[in-house]
Amino acid sequence: MNTLDRYLAREVGTYFVGALAVVVLALLIGALYEVLAPLLAKGADPWVVSQYLAYRVPEAVVRGLPLAFLFALLLVLSRMGEESELKAMLAGGISKVRVLAPLLIVGAGLFLLGFLAAESLVPRSLQQGQSMLRQAVLDKPRAxxxxxxxxxxxxxxxxxxxxxxxxxxxxxxxxxxxxxxxxxxxxxxxxxxxxxxxxxxxxxxxxxxxxxxxxxxxxxxxxxxxxAPGGLFSLTVAELRSRIEQYRKQGLPYYAEATALYRKWAEPAAVFSFAIFAVGLAFFQLGQTRSLGMVGVVVLTFVYYATWSVARIMGEQGVLPPFLAAWGPNLLYALAGLGLLRLGRR
Missing domain, CATH: 2.30.30 (SH3 type barrels.)
Known part of the structure; x- marks a missing residue:
């Protein structure tokens, strides 16, 4: 890695850590509101519920990796554009592809980390959390x-x-x-x-x-x-494939399982689409009078999360083909990024 690669990796990494903490907290709050709060209202043991929430942390981290990466990329590249660092790179003969390359390498590391964790640590953690609910199910099934x-x-x-x-x-x-x-x-x-x-x-x-x-x-x-709701994330790729085959033989719908299977790859792979989109947007904005700003960064990050959530639900219900439901949001950001790279300043 040369000086440029180390500089970009360091800048993105600094913002990434803080963004990941915020995203994980937000996802846990969402889980508490949507899933655990109703259980408490129905009489579930608060201590069991709080421990189960702790076991959801690895899942939140894995799902938060791409979102935190997008947030960090947009924030860093927007700042570099404001301070004319990107213009200086172009003037020095550094191409947009050269800026994109180290970010794709960082993204590849996050992709491997996210996918491997989703296949090992996350299933174990969720299954341990689920095991804590066994007796609670037997004691209070309605809860x-x-x-x-x-x-x-x-x-x-x-x-x-x-x-x-x-x-x-x-x-x-x-x-x-x-x-x-x-x-x-x-x-x-x-x-x-x-x-x-x-x-x-x-x-x-x-x-x-x-x-x-x-x-x-x-x-x-x-x-x-x-x-529990959303529990398909606790299954590995092999287990999802086995369940899909079993449902197919029995003539049962398996939209949710197929969507979850494709999302096993699509969710961590979103980092590549985000790198292309963030770099394309940063160079496109060099000719603009206003920068993205913190509000714009938050909005673009939320837009992906909202698109991902809607596509997931539509895929699980069979409204969208599972492959499109899983990969569609990634493709949208990647295509938008490629268009911005082509239109942006050279």
């Missing part, structure tokens, strides 16, 4: 369950709960590649989920082989793992 919740039982089977109300839980499915159990009602009892008045269907390949009704069935929950 920690909601319609659409997915659990995993002692045999690794997926348990889908479609109804949660004052009367208990219902519309339950226990799913494997070989069989499904469907029950209208269920209750937690002695570490197990007891199903009432249901139907068991076994499969030979993709076709049903046997169908039988039952009055009662017991699903052991010794190794119960609660998947």
């Amino acid at each position: 920690l369950l909601q319609p659409g919740t997915r659990l995993t039982d002692a045999y690794g089977r997926i348990v889908y709960i479609g109804q949660v109300d004052n009367a208990g839980i219902g519309q339950i499915r226990v799913i494997t590649a070989e069989e499904t159990l469907v029950a209208e009602h269920g209750r937690f009892e002695a570490g197990s989920l007891v199903l009432s008045k249901g139907m068991r269907t076994t499969y030979g390949g993709a076709k049903p082989r046997t169908v039988a009704q039952f009055e009662q069935a017991t699903v052991p929950l010794v190794e119960l793992s609660l998947e």
